Amino acid sequence: MSRRTPALIAAAVLLPLALTACSTPEGDEPTGNKAAAKSDGFPYTVTNCGVTTTYKAPPKRVVTMNQHVTEIMLELGLTKSLVGTAYLDDKVLPKYAKDYASVPVIAKEYPSYEQVLASNPDFVYGGYSSAFTAGDGRGREAFKKAGIETRLNTESCAKADTPMETLYEEIREVGRTFGVTDRAEAWIKQAKADNAATAKKLKDLKALPVFVYDSGDKTAFTAGGKGIGNELITRAGGTNIFADLDKSFGDASWENVVARKPEAIVIYDYGATTVAQKKKRLLDDPALKDVPAIKNKRFAVMPLSDAVLGVRVPAAVEKLAAQLHPAATTS
Structure with missing residues (x-):
């Protein structure tokens, strides 16, 4: 398992605690990367776990490390943006199996920095703080120096004690980053409805x-x-x-x-x-x-x-x- 030794947990707790995002106003629905850049509020600036990035257009070549962020990309219909993935905890959901099979698996667990670079990504999305372990050469600063933007799943650095809201914001920010705000908001709306239905039963x-x-x-x-x-x-x-x-x-x-x-x-x-x-x-x-x-x-x-x-x-x-x-x- 990728992130749950006590040392890694401590590292996650000590990460910079920043979640606030800011963005320019949204425009029309995206119809592709080029259209999204023009109509969906790009440039888009977001602060993620202490790292502030401005995107002029959606990333086009993405490597994911850890299963849950891979599934976020697949759920948002971003399979074609994936040029590599690594590290499953268990099987992907059946609904994602076909799309997942089309993505090159670059390592069974965490890839080396060189393995990531070999996929020629412009964006790396990590699920746990261990995905960006500087001592292993995969620090976010190292990727930045290589011209590669990064995102860390915000569970590793969330300040507020509202994890479900943090999940909604994670989906929302990823949707904005890739110009698929409509898909992200649709998922959030359904998730809130599902949570409300369960709460009513209990x-x-x-x-x-x-x-x-x-x-x-x-x-x-x-x-x-x-x-x-x-x-x-x-x-x-x-x-x-x-x-x-x-x-x-x-x-x-x-x-x-x-x-x-x-x-x-x-x-x-x-x-x-x-x-x-x-x-x-x-x-x-x-x-x-x-x-x-x-x-x-x-x-x-x-x-x-x-x-x-x-x-x-x-x-x-x-x-x-x-x-x-x-x-x-x-x-």
Whole structure:
């Protein structure tokens, strides 16, 4: 997995915290890169995670690093702009499979700086702060010196404690950058409607205490109170028992897991360790035998790519709600 060692989490937390975007007024609907540059408010200036960029026209040759930003590009109909991609956490959604197959995969995990340059991009879009690790030669400044603009998914640097709004702004800014504002706004409108529909189903239900098990043996690597993962649990009718962790992900002691008595456990599904293996590790731990979720074998499962700032989130809220509150969501 790409970004979730404690060191990388710390790096994400310490990134410059800047999300404010400014742009020139929008014009007519775009009909292609040339038309977009003339009619959709270009030049467009945006500040992304401390880096301010002015685009005179939409980028034309894009490399994406990390699955959720690749899926944002595909959802916005920007497949033809992609000249390379790297690093899946799991399978892309079936709706994107055909388009994804048309994009060259330049590395299984993170590509080297030289591998990125070989694709001759004018824009690199990273999903996690680790995509732009300066020590690996992929810092945003290095790309800038090579004449390549960059964007980092804003979950890595969001200041406001409103992750769903951060998601909407991420989609909106990417749409503006590529001159497809209409597609971005249509997605946001539908996402808000989907979230409202799920909230209506859960309106009168008591929130269920939830523990997220990502990984870990000596300690539990779990979802903290920052980031979209925590909000996803809340919107799905749960309460994250480690919402007091002041970061998106962090380590928690097993003693605290026991003390906080979760009634359901959400397992993140990714990588070489299977869901079955994770369940076995939890069920076989004698220290956890009195935890309500363990006693009742109450588990929910989420693909890792559902729990990060990307286009899967509204559907992921609904899917998790169906696992935590099946009676309410099927009625």
